[in-house]
Amino acid sequence: MIMFRCLLVITLLTAPGFARSESSIGARLAATCAACHGTAGDTKGSTLPRLAGQSQQALSANLQAFKTGKRPSTIMTQIAKGYTDEQIEQLAAYFAAQKPEAAK
Numbered sequence: 001m002i003m004f005r006c007l008l009v010i011t012l013l014t015a016p017g018f019a020r021s022e023s024s025i026g027a028r029l030a031a032t033c034a035a036c037h038g039t040a041g042d043t044k045g046s047t048l049p050r051l052a053g054q055s056q057q058a059l060s061a062n063l064q065a066f067k068t069g070k071r072p073s074t075i076m077t078q079i080a081k082g083y084t085d086e087q088i089e090q091l092a093a094y095f096a097a098q099k100p101e102a103a104k
């Protein structure tokens with residue numbers, strides 16, 4: 001059992017991305033959003049607002065407003081509730097750092 005635990009710890013520690021920077025944590029969290037908001041938050045050809053390039057402050061404020069129900073939504077309240085405040089900041093930082101296709 002102890003052996004198994006050691007192996008588990010080693011596996012977790014060496015798993016790809018374990019010690020990556022903030023921004024790639026954001027990138028991994030943001031993969032969930034791509035289905036609706038497009039790759040890297042660039043909603044080309046969609047009616048959804050573009051996340052890429054919005055300010056970090058606006059993004060996190062909107063996510064917090066969805067989470068608390070202050071801003072009405074169809075789906076985003078459900079989604080935002082699944083993230084901690086820290087993860088919301090990481091998501092906001094990631095999308096704020098993306099460049100929309102038109103601006104590249």
Ligand code: HEC
Binds near residue numbers: 030049063076
């Ligand atoms: C199932 C589709 C879907 C997924 C997945 C999704 N969103 Fe959304 N998002 C929406 C819709 C639809 C809206 C418009 C508000 C509403 O009706 O909920 C929206 C609105 C937003 C807004 C407000 C944008 C603005 O400018 O007003 C932000 C910010 C946002 N989403 C962030 C995210 C993040 C971050 C994720 C991933 C963690 C995510 N969304 C995942 C569908 C989705």
